[in-house]
Amino acid sequence: MKKFLIGLFIFFILLGAAALYLNTYLKNQLQEILENDLPASISLDYENINIDSWGGNASMTNATVRIKANDSMPRSEVKNASVQLRGLNHWDYFKNKNIHFKNISIHADSLTHYSNRNKKKEENKKQKDSTSENPISAQNMDRHFLIEKFDLVTDYIQIINPKTDSVNLKTAHFNLKLKNITPSISGAITRPFDYEEILMSYDSLYYQTNQYDVLTVGHVEWNGTDLEMNDTRLKTQYSRNQLSKMIEKERDHMDFSIKNIKIHNLKYGEESGEFYINTPLLELEQPSLNIYRDKRIADDLTKKPLYSKMLRELNFEMMIDTIKIKNGGIVYHEKVNSATEAGMLDFSNLNASLYNVGNTYELGEKKTTIAIKAIFMKSSPMSLDWNFDINDPQDKFYVKGSLSKFPVANLESFTSPNLGVEMSGKLEHTYFTIYGNNYSSHIDMQMTYDEFKVNIMNQEKKKKKWFASTIANIFIAKTTKNEDGGFKEGSGEVNRDQTKSFFNYLWLNLREGMLKTVTVLD
Numbered sequence: 460m461k462k463f464l465i466g467l468f469i470f471f472i473l474l475g476a477a478a479l480y481l482n483t484y485l486k487n488q489l490q491e492i493l494e495n496d497l498p499a500s501i502s503l504d505y506e507n508i509n510i511d512s513w514g515g516n517a518s519m520t521n522a523t524v525r526i527k528a529n530d531s532m533p534r535s536e537v538k539n540a541s542v543q544l545r546g547l548n549h550w551d552y553f554k555n556k557n558i559h560f561k562n563i564s565i566h567a568d569s570l571t572h573y574s575n576r577n578k579k580k581e582e583n584k585k586q587k588d589s590t591s592e593n594p595i596s597a598q599n600m601d602r603h604f605l606i607e608k609f610d611l612v613t614d615y616i617q618i619i620n621p622k623t624d625s626v627n628l629k630t631a632h633f634n635l636k637l638k639n640i641t642p643s644i645s646g647a648i649t650r651p652f653d654y655e656e657i658l659m660s661y662d663s664l665y666y667q668t669n670q671y672d673v674l675t676v677g678h679v680e681w682n683g684t685d686l687e688m689n690d691t692r693l694k695t696q697y698s699r700n701q702l703s704k705m706i707e708k709e710r711d712h713m714d715f716s717i718k719n720i721k722i723h724n725l726k727y728g729e730e731s732g733e734f735y736i737n738t739p740l741l742e743l744e745q746p747s748l749n750i751y752r753d754k755r756i757a758d759d760l761t762k763k764p765l766y767s768k769m770l771r772e773l774n775f776e777m778m779i780d781t782i783k784i785k786n787g788g789i790v791y792h793e794k795v796n797s798a799t800e801a802g803m804l805d806f807s808n809l810n811a812s813l814y815n816v817g818n819t820y821e822l823g824e825k826k827t828t829i830a831i832k833a834i835f836m837k838s839s840p841m842s843l844d845w846n847f848d849i850n851d852p853q854d855k856f857y858v859k860g861s862l863s864k865f866p867v868a869n870l871e872s873f874t875s876p877n878l879g880v881e882m883s884g885k886l887e888h889t890y891f892t893i894y895g896n897n898y899s900s901h902i903d904m905q906m907t908y909d910e911f912k913v914n915i916m917n918q919e920k921k922k923k924k925w926f927a928s929t930i931a932n933i934f935i936a937k938t939t940k941n942e943d944g945g946f947k948e949g950s951g952e953v954n955r956d957q958t959k960s961f962f963n964y965l966w967l968n969l970r971e972g973m974l975k976t977v978t979v980l981d
Contacts, residue, residue: 501526505542517544524565537613540567546607558604567613570633573621606640609654616661626667630679633661657683671695671702672713686722699751708759711750718745735776737817746787751801753794762957765854765897767847770818770827778817785810789833806841809833822850839865839886854897858965862889867911884911884937888946893968900953900964904972905946909938911977935977949976 506521519542526535546561611633618628638656664676677690693715695702702712723740764772787809794801811831831843840863847856867882887907894901913935939947951971955964 516546518542519544522565524567535570535572537565537567537570537611539569540565540613560606562608562610563606564608564610565612567611569615569617570611570613572616572618574618574627604640604642607638609635609637609640611635626665628664628666630661630665631663633659635659657681668693671697671705671710684724686720686725688717688720690716690718691720692716699753703753703756706756709752709754709756710759711752713751714747714749716747717743720744733776737776737778737780737819739780741779741782743782743784744786746784748787748789749792750790751792751794755794755796758958760958763960765847765856765961767827767849767851767854767856768897770816770849773818776817776819778815778819780814782811782813782816784813787811787833805836806833807837818849820850822848835862835865836869838869839863856893856895858891858893858895860891862886865889867908882911882913884908886911891969891972893965895953895955895964895968897957898955900955900968901950902953902968902972903948903950904976905948906973906976907939907945907947908977909940911935911937947976949974949978951975 502525503519504523505519507519509518511517519540522537522540522542524537524540524542543562543564544560545563548557548559612635613633614631616628616630616633617626619625620627636656636658637654640652640654642652659681660679662678664674664679666674668674673694673696675690675692675694676688678688680687693713695712695714697705697712699712702710719742721740721742721744722738723742725736725738727734727736729735770777789804789806789809791804792801793803809831810833811829813830814828815825816827826846826848829843829845831845833841835841841861843858843860845856845858847854865886867884867886870882885908887909889904889906891902891904936947939945949972951968951974953964953967953971956967
């Protein structure tokens with residue numbers, strides 16, 4: 460019995476010694492892997508490393524991970540991280556030198572990404588993307604690696620412009636989970652590795668879109684199929700007066716918020732060197748757009764393409780089968796002169812469906828269609844149906860709309876300060892159709908109204924111009940009660956000012972249609 464106990468004691472001593480030796484050996488082997496066998500784009504520094512030889516586990520403290528594609532591509536850096544590596548397949552590594560972990564998790568204080576230092580000109584961008592080599596691609600590695608589960612949690616992420624050290628983007632509570640990471644089959648740097656599943660979320664996104672506007676998002680989730688964003692806001696970061704002092708040409712002051720955005724079954728990537736993005740459904744819940752335009756600033760005289768041309772000339776392929784807008788609103792303010800308040804137009808309870816928003820179909824195959832319903836100036840139901848073919852080089856479009864039970868005095872907040880006109884009366888029903896292209900359009904309008912009058916105002920003195928108002932009302936049919944069927948009809952022609960937006964074009968058509976309808980002159 461005594462000999463057995465002595466033998467058992469010696470056995471455990473030897474086993475412990477073997478374990479210590481194996482831990483030391485595996486620690487050296489793991490250090491060799493981390494220092495010599497990782498892809499050239501990845502470097503890792505750490506304060507301490509611990510090894511569990513039996514489980515194939517390791518942990519590191521105060522680690523810094525750097526990912527760098529090459530001298531001309533962006534670089535990322537994870538600082539002050541605790542790293543857990545679980546389930547190294549010893550046999551696969553010793554026999555084949557392959558790297559296979561069951562799980563790698565990183566919890567870091569911060570992740571910093573440095574944007575491209577050698578920014579290429581736009582005309583060379585496509586060539587750069589297609590020729591940049593991915594050092595983690597399967598054909599560029601002499602061994603196989605597999606990470607069954609990868610978790611990255613970081614408290615803070617930022618993207619920095621290296622030329623100015625300014626923060627272009629930042630976010631908090633970033634969480635990334637990937638499954639079955641393997642070397643990328645593609646050699647393109649846009650997809651450095653492949654994975655089977657992804658789950659990503661983060662909070663408090665801040666993105667400087669340009670020198671005037673900032674994008675913020677409360678929370679983002681992406682599961683590889685659906686992308687959801689909550690409390691999204693694109694806002695001019697200066698006050699209206701500050702912006703007017705900063706700009707030399709007209710630019711909208713904007714506050715655009717969306718309660719929830721959901722993109723279903725989102726697909727994106729590269730095909731034959733071309734970037735593409737498509738989704739069957741994009742949902743926007745409670746979007747609210749507040750625009751202020753200071754017309755005292757010099758006009759921007761660059762040509763404004765219609766939406767069909769804008770879609771046609773995108774430098775990537777896009778197709779959104781359906782866009783649903785639910786319970787939205789638009790408020791538009793326009794400041795014409797310093798003596799009066801800004802004019803205002805209001806659209807509330809706005810719901811819309813948009814179909815075939817993209818550029819992947821052929822001429823005549825289908826059309827982009829838009830159907831909108833809203834309440835105009837808080838009182839009157841309106842509808843607008845609009846379609847165009849993005850492949851039509853003349854950018855032909857068709858718009859049909861209606862407006863019901865509208866007290867025209869509600870327009871005073873816009874027409875009085877902006878046009879110097881006050882109106883009274885009630886429009887019972889208004890119907891219009893517009894056929895047009897990039898150069899000219901034709902409008903047909905039908906209206907029923909009663910007790911319609913206009914007052915021409917002296918905007919500086921804020922008084923009615925009696926003589927001008929009297930003359931104007933001579934040429935206005937004040938009611939349609941005497942018309943056959945109760946409707947009065949009018950038609951007009953409009954030439955487009957291509958330095959103005961589509962909505963300016965639409966407004967000119969509506970104004971022309973209304974003038975031709977309410978006046979007694981043919």
